[in-house]
Every structure is written in C-alpha cells, then in structure tokens.
Amino acid sequence: MKLSSKCEYACLALIDLAENRDKSVCRIADIAQRKKIPKKFLEQILLILKQSGYVKSKKGASGGYKLAKPPENISLAEIIRLMDGALAPVDSVSKYFYEPSPIEQCKPLLNVFQEIRDYVSHKMEDTHFNELIITK
Secondary structure (H helix, E strand, O other): OOOOHHHHHHHHHHHHHHHOOOOOOEOHHHHHHHHOOOHHHHHHHHHHHHHOOOEEEEOOOOOEEEEOOOHHHOEHHHHHHHHHOOOOOOHHHOOOOOOOOHHHHOHHHHHHHHHHHHHHHHHHHOOEHHHHOOOO
8 A cells, every 4th residue: 555645635634634623724835834735735635634524614804724523533544535535555455446457367376465554554444633733
C-alpha cells in the first residue's frame, strides 16, 4: 500500500482541524500554512471531505472549515479508503474492493497478503484522529 499525496494531505488537514477544534472554524490559508499543503490542492481535498460528511464549512469573510464529527469518531482507515481506495496490498485480498488477480493461483502466497491486509486494516481501523493530535 502506498498513500497518494492527496491522502497524506487529507490526513494532515484532519489532524489540523482536530488540533484546532476549539476554534469556530479554520481558514484554508491557515491550514495550508500550518501543514504545508498547497492551497488549491487543500481546497479540493476539503471539498471531498465535506461531501463525505467529515468536515463542514461556513461561508463568508469569517468562514472556514471544522470537523463535522469528533476526531475520535474518524478512523484513519476511513480516510485512506475515501481518498485512495483499498487498504489491501493486492486486489484479490481486499474486503471492499475485491478484484481477481494472478496471485490467487498460489494459496500460501495469498494467505500472506491476507495476513498483511488484516494487520494493516486493524491498525488503521483502531487509529482515530484524536490519537494523532500533536500537543504543543
């Protein structure tokens, strides 16, 4: 599994919103500066997160973004699946994005990749954004 830049930036944006959840909203420019995310790219990411119900926005001069739900209710796995798709290393062991693949010819090898999928999936399902906050 390899995360895209979009996925990495989405995670950083959610961490920033979790770190600043006591504020009414966070401006895109502020999030972009704090987490070193290209502003235009961040706008696209926040739109996806908004459409998926992870963030909400307020329009206007005092507008910005905030989490739509508590950070302890957002798992790392949810965001990675949203942005990048399957957590599995090969399509044929994916629970949510299964596609046949050549590796299915070798059951022992397939089992190794299922174990990897299970470990990665459990770790990411059990990791929530409140645990990723950097305290100052």
